[in-house]
Amino acid sequence: MEKPLQKIIAENPYVPMPVEIIKIITEVDTKDIKTFRLAFVNKEDEERFKYIPGQFAELSLYGKGESPIGIASSPTQKGYIEFTVQKAGVVTSALHEMEEGTLMGVRGPLGNSWPLEFLEGKNIVIVGGGFAFTTLRSLINYMIFEENRKRFGKITVVYGARYPGLLLYKDELEAWAKRGDIDLNVTVDKGDATWKGREGFVPTVCKEVAPSKENAVTVICGPPIMIRFTLPVFFDLGFSKENIITSLEMRMKCGIGKCGRCNVGSKYVCKDGPVFSLAELDKLTKEY
Amino acid sequence: MEKKLLKKDNLSGIVKKMAADKTVYAPVQDEDNVLFKILGPGMDPLVAFANTKNAPKKVFFPHSELLVKYERSPKGMVFAAMPADAKEVVLFGVRPCDARSFALLDMLFDQEKWKDPYYIEKRKKSAVISLACVQPPYSSCFCTSVDGSPTSTQGSDIQLTDLGDNYLVEFLTPKGEALASWFSGATAADAGAEAKKKEIAEKSAAAIKSQIPGRAIKPILDVNFEHPFWDTIYGKCLACGTCTYMCPTCHCFDISDEVKGDDGVRIRNWDSCMFPLFTKETSGHNPRTSQKQRWRQRLMHKFKYYVDNFDAIACVGCGRCVMSCPVNIDIRKIVTDISKL
16 A cells, blocks of 8 residues: 655655745846745645755756755745745756746755854854855844844844845845844945945955954855955954854755765765864865 | 575575565576576576676666656646555575675665665565675685675675585574575584584685775875875776776765656666766866866775765775776775875
């Protein structure tokens, strides 16, 4: 006798949970980055999909394949999960063609997460560049959620994009700017006629903002070039490698440490990562 | 653990009878090769052979395996069905090195946190009857250098050892004991039989001349990821992947989708770390762009990463990669050379 579908899926990490695309938001003026809001078809799956900011999931399009994408929503947002996806390969291109109401799949949550327990009670510096702001946005929304806010100290955010049209989550950035409890620093490499905000590269802005290293942790995600020039700023500010946290990306298939392609040394980015401190990365080989 | 003695002439008949009752994989002659295959009607299982050309891991981890079926609906492709449940199978005539490969693969596929249901179900429903090597089948055998031996029982449910006129039949696990009725013609083994097996085990292990420092290179690998030595090993490698496809412990796979009309399947296929596309990302970035990096990955995965994660070497010393490599790259020489760094 065949087992009920729910049981099969619950026991099988390769079978995606069915979700419906309930909202699609085009984030940038190049139209190649969209946020997909997904609602679980089965209530049990929603309860099972307990995630922490920094985790990812395999977005699963039957007939096309799967793509590992960081979760952009915060677990404090109930009833749906969100993924911000750049159109790039087979799966993400197919996803970009989809409309609200379409059914697809999600496998997860996968990977470790931002180290919330470690972050608690500390001043948090968030540094994001371009499209790599998604799981940082999850962390920010988690930390500023009313019940959670007191568990974290000062929150400083430096977020940059090449030009204003490439900034993600514009409405949220405006809402955050109005709050008194985030030091929000949004910057663009080059502004336009309507841009009234800051201009300048992320490393430079970090230098100007100069967050204190006292009881502070920096969480940083961005293009490699931004990371390369920003890290020295934080070293100069006295941040230790234990207190700088980042997230890695690798090609993945299974997402659960079996298929063998996302390892960095003995660690699997999918299962032991994607989040590592710089101190942890120093112990790994530089093959990523 | 029960031990019995079985008249040698009776073995083939027992295996054939078993094959009439359930799915039995066994070594069979297939043109030029001895292959590990399902024993069909009229086929004879080999009891005297070196080893199968293909590794028996394919029973639990097939070249291509269905993960899930789906179908078109008005709102998109949706789940349709799971693959059929695995059948009970018996693997007969597995060499001890290959039986050990199952124990090594269990460590990965049956981990505490993430379990691979497809692999685990097939493993649960199978019994492994190994045939001890009374003499090492190949000069390239090196099981004793990677924690194994020609008479290792790790990964076996029953082990058979050729004592001359009889096989010593050792029922090693409950799954093995469940097959005891098939060996009803066997008689109780006496102390002499056990002594003889011990003697054979020592003699066979001593006959393995190919020795490599399998465990000793771990601390050297720990600190030599960037050593110029790696530049010397990959030059003639064709990146054909044969070594990984022949290997009883290699387990990397790809997942892909195939659609025909309104129906589709998601399948997983063997993949290989020796292929350039294995790690290539959508952006074009590839953490391992050179065959040097890919060879280092294969060697490190077997002799360092698996040891780090499971305290086991992911190599059973079967020598298939040594014999199959079209350009004669020899992992034994590489390991030995590393020990001298």
